[in-house]
Amino acid sequence: MSGLLICGGAGYIGSHMAQWLSEHGHNVTVLDNLSTGHRDAVRWGEFVEADLLNPASLDKAFQGRCFDAVMHFCARSLVGESVSHPNAYYTNNVTGTLNLLDAMRRHDVDRIVFSSTAAVFGNPINERIDEDHPKNPINPYGASKLMAERILADAATAYGLRSVALRYFNAAGALPDHGIGEAHACETHLIPNVLRAALGNGPALKVFGDDYSTADGTCVRDYVHVQDLAQAHSLALAYMDNNEGAHAFNLGNGRGFSVREVIDCARVISGHAIPYEVASRREGDPATLVASSQKAREQLGWQPRWTELAPIVESAWRWHRDPPSWFPRHA
Ligand code: UDP
Numbered sequence: 001m002s003g004l005l006i007c008g009g010a011g012y013i014g015s016h017m018a019q020w021l022s023e024h025g026h027n028v029t030v031l032d033n034l035s036t037g038h039r040d041a042v043r044w045g046e047f048v049e050a051d052l053l054n055p056a057s058l059d060k061a062f063q064g065r066c067f068d069a070v071m072h073f074c075a076r077s078l079v080g081e082s083v084s085h086p087n088a089y090y091t092n093n094v095t096g097t098l099n100l101l102d103a104m105r106r107h108d109v110d111r112i113v114f115s116s117t118a119a120v121f122g123n124p125i126n127e128r129i130d131e132d133h134p135k136n137p138i139n140p141y142g143a144s145k146l147m148a149e150r151i152l153a154d155a156a157t158a159y160g161l162r163s164v165a166l167r168y169f170n171a172a173g174a175l176p177d178h179g180i181g182e183a184h185a186c187e188t189h190l191i192p193n194v195l196r197a198a199l200g201n202g203p204a205l206k207v208f209g210d211d212y213s214t215a216d217g218t219c220v221r222d223y224v225h226v227q228d229l230a231q232a233h234s235l236a237l238a239y240m241d242n243n244e245g246a247h248a249f250n251l252g253n254g255r256g257f258s259v260r261e262v263i264d265c266a267r268v269i270s271g272h273a274i275p276y277e278v279a280s281r282r283e284g285d286p287a288t289l290v291a292s293s294q295k296a297r298e299q300l301g302w303q304p305r306w307t308e309l310a311p312i313v314e315s316a317w318r319w320h321r322d323p324p325s326w327f328p329r330h331a
Contacts, residue, residue: 002237003027003066007052007100008073010037013115013171013226015180017071018044020230031061040326041180052096055103062107069111069237070104072097078188079119079284082141093144101155113236116165116248118289120146128292131248139284149248156246164236168229169222169252169291173312174319181319185328191313194263195320198272205274207259209281218259220288222252225306225315235300249300252291257309269314
């Protein structure tokens, strides 16, 4: 049993991480500033309210507790918002990470699993993006995460920090039976917005661009279930037992689905029409992002269980159809 600090554990992916770790017998502490996370999503482990931009609050979180490793999910993560508010992204995602690493050093914790993103790659030059693909982010979100990866590499050399950066492609799905799922106050992600349209909540879905160089003109993404992401984090912890240094792995299913294919899938699963209109492209969106996760499969032993789009969308549909009382009203 390990003692683990989950920074950002009140958020979408972090809450699924806490569930996974608790189910697998670990001792979990969740740290969150509740800026976008939900207190009610912290259902496993102790909760500590603290902010990565407030080092004193971080010290309080570490004091009197014993952690074998940290998992770092705290971040701003919206591509479009990062283009219009880059400073907020660099402050949260870079300065916040530096503050966390400093706190870890002060409290002798030398292992971290870091939430990174496919956005570090920018526009793909191969059909499937592996870890050697050039890293040329085209938005501040991706740039901020790439900077944090570089910081982890330098910390490995200078301080002996062990780290694994996991580059998620499109996190999706929910665990409705455990009462957790995606619940953003201002929802920008495709699957929740499609399901909201199916439920007739809010304005019609906007499809951001149908003139991309893809089969149907809409953007193609690789959707990976949050529970499979949690599994990969858990494997990354074990990986650090035997591997020094800073490592990075891409996490996706290796199959791309267009925005139109996601809409079609959601229509079948929900049994509802999905009204949508085509809008202009969203700034910072590459046409296609599909992962090669061979390295994660081979070196971490990662075996995603949610390999088809339909069950991923179905899990999200069950969550959105019957949301908990704390679900943001206009999410
Ligand atoms: N998208 C869309 N309408 C929406 C939300 C997203 O057309 O309401 C598109 C978006 O332009 C992108 C894809 O769906 O091509 C996935 O976007 P999302 O925000 O879910 O994830 P991202 O790929 O930006 O991490």
